[in-house]
Every structure is written in structure tokens, then in C-alpha cells.
Amino acid sequence: MGERVALVTGAGSGIGRAAALRLAEEGARVLVTDLNEAAASEVAGEISKRGGQSSACKLDVTSESDWQSAVQHALSKWGCLHVLAACAGISFTKPIAETSLDEWRNVLGINLDGVFLGLKHAIPALRDSGGGSIVVISSASGIKAAAGASAYSASKAALRLLVKTAALECAPHHIRVNAILPGGVETPMWRTMPFFQELVVKLGSEEAAWKTLSAGTPLARLAKPEEIADAILFLASEASSFMTGAELVIDGGYTA
Numbered sequence: 001m002g003e004r005v006a007l008v009t010g011a012g013s014g015i016g017r018a019a020a021l022r023l024a025e026e027g028a029r030v031l032v033t034d035l036n037e038a039a040a041s042e043v044a045g046e047i048s049k050r051g052g053q054s055s056a057c058k059l060d061v062t063s064e065s066d067w068q069s070a071v072q073h074a075l076s077k078w079g080c081l082h083v084l085a086a087c088a089g090i091s092f093t094k095p096i097a098e099t100s101l102d103e104w105r106n107v108l109g110i111n112l113d114g115v116f117l118g119l120k121h122a123i124p125a126l127r128d129s130g131g132g133s134i135v136v137i138s139s140a141s142g143i144k145a146a147a148g149a150s151a152y153s154a155s156k157a158a159l160r161l162l163v164k165t166a167a168l169e170c171a172p173h174h175i176r177v178n179a180i181l182p183g184g185v186e187t188p189m190w191r192t193m194p195f196f197q198e199l200v201v202k203l204g205s206e207e208a209a210w211k212t213l214s215a216g217t218p219l220a221r222l223a224k225p226e227e228i229a230d231a232i233l234f235l236a237s238e239a240s241s242f243m244t245g246a247e248l249v250i251d252g253g254y255t256a
């Protein structure tokens with residue numbers, strides 16, 4: 001990675017946190033961003049403790065002014081921006097007939113509009129920095145439907161074509177744009193889901209609940225966030241220099 005500058009969204013937890021730590025470990029200067037400013041600061045502190053270079057700021061991906069400030073933050077601090085890792089996202093499960101329009105819009109607003117705004121504001125900065133790489137976290141739920149996951153699946157499926165469109169638009173500027181489609185990953189995101197909370201109570205631990213959830217996964221487990229972070233590092237780095245508009249499915253065989 002050299003001293004490339006990377007902006008990671010949703011970096012206060014789960015996949016984004018693991019990505020920020022991994023990119024920094026490889027020498028990148030990382031702007032750790034999250035809606036939860038304290039969590040972002042904690043991760044930036046962890047990077048410093050491990051000898052890496054980082055900064056932190058609040059970035060609500062649904063806010064265009066937050067995006068402008070965050071990109072400016074990276075440019076003011078380091079003078080360039082080479083990588084955007086769009087990890088922020090929320091889960092939501094409810095049958096369509098019971099989902100309010102506000103709930104639908106909230107999921108699409110964060111998971112889809114949030115990435116659109118990121119592309120809109122990061123692309124010019126990456127272009128002016130001589131090019132770079134954008135990695136967007138979609139989901140295996142953007143391939144395979146599940147009852148109750150309409151808004152989430154719609155948001156993640158839409159990201160796949162948004163990424164491919166961005167790849168075509170960005171290719172002349174030496175910016176690559178790729179998507180990662182994880183299956184289940186052991187992150188705090190699951191704690192927001194009522195059915196997971198019930199499963200934890202019933203089985204006595206998160207480990208047991210994750211084990212049950214992995215029943216449909218051939219590798220018989222969920223991923224660790226670090227396994228997704230390794231793929232983010234690969235797509236962010238020159239190791240993937242001829243990949244753009246591509247999708248990496250990392251799901252233990254779930255969609256095979």
C-alpha cells in the first residue's frame with residue numbers, strides 16, 4: 001500500500017474497523033470515519049498504538065456536507081486521497097407488508113445513497129491524486145433473496161450496478177471500482193436484528209447463534225471481519241491492478 005491515503009466509512013465497528021486496521025498495518029494513512037465519532041476515534045487510537053498513521057472524523061454517509069468535510073479532512077491533512085473503502089451500512093429485517101416507507105428509505109438512504117454520495121465526492125479527489133481504488137461492501141444478499149430482507153437486499157443489489165457504472169466512468173481516470181459481496185460475517189451488526197437477539201437468548205451465546213446461522217453455508221461458519229478486510233486490502237492495492245467493475249463473493253459457498 002505504501003503511504004497511500006485511505007478513507008474508510010463505517011470504520012468504528014465490524015468490517016470497516018478491521019479494514020482500517022489492516023490498511024494501516026500495510027502502511028496506508030487512514031482516515032477512520034463513522035457516524036459514531038467516539039468509535040472512529042477509538043480505532044484511530046488503536047492504529048496509532050500499533051505504529052500506524054491515522055486520523056478520525058464523524059461521517060454520516062447520508063450527509064453530503066459530512067462527505068465534503070471528510071474528503072477535505074484527508075486532503076488538508078495528507079494532500080491526497082487514493083482509496084475509498086465504503087463499509088458503512090445497516091441491516092434491517094421485516095416483511096414488506098409491515099415495512100413503513102420511512103424504514104425502507106432509511107435502509108436505502110444509508111446503504112445505497114450513502115455510497116452514491118461517497119463516489120460523488122471521492123472520485124474528484126482520487127482523480128486529482130492521480131488515481132486509486134474504490135471498494136464497496138455490497139452483500140451476498142444482493143444476489144440471493146431472503147424473506148424479510150427486501151430493503152437490505154434491494155440496497156445491496158443496486159450497489160452492484162452502481163459499482164459497475166462507476167468503474168466504467170472512472171477507468172479513464174485510473175480509478176478502479178470493485179465490490180465485495182460477503183456472506184454472513186461475525187460483526188456487531190447482527191446485534192441490531194431482533195431474530196438474532198432472540199437466538200442468542202435461546203442458545204445462550206453469540207457464538208452458538210452464529211453457528212446456527214451458518215447452517216446454509218457450505219464452510220459451516222460465518223466469516224471473521226479480518227477475512228473481508230484482507231479482500232478490501234487486495235482490491236485497494238496494486239495486487240488487483242487489472243480488476244475493475246468486478247465482484248468478489250466471500251461467502252463460504254453460500255451462493256454457490
Ligand code: NAD
Binds near residue numbers: 010033060138
Ligand atoms: P457493523 O454494525 O459492525 O458496522 C457498521 C458501522 O457502520 C457501524 O460502526 C455504524 O456506526 C456505521 N454506520 C451506520 N450508519 C451509518 C451512517 N449513516 N454513516 C456512517 N456510518 C454509519 O456492521 P458490519 O457487519 O461491519 O457491516 C459493514 C458492511 O458490511 C455493511 O455495509 C453491511 O451491510 C455489510 N455486510 C455485513 C455482513 C455481516 O454479516 N455482518 C454481511 C454482508 C455484508
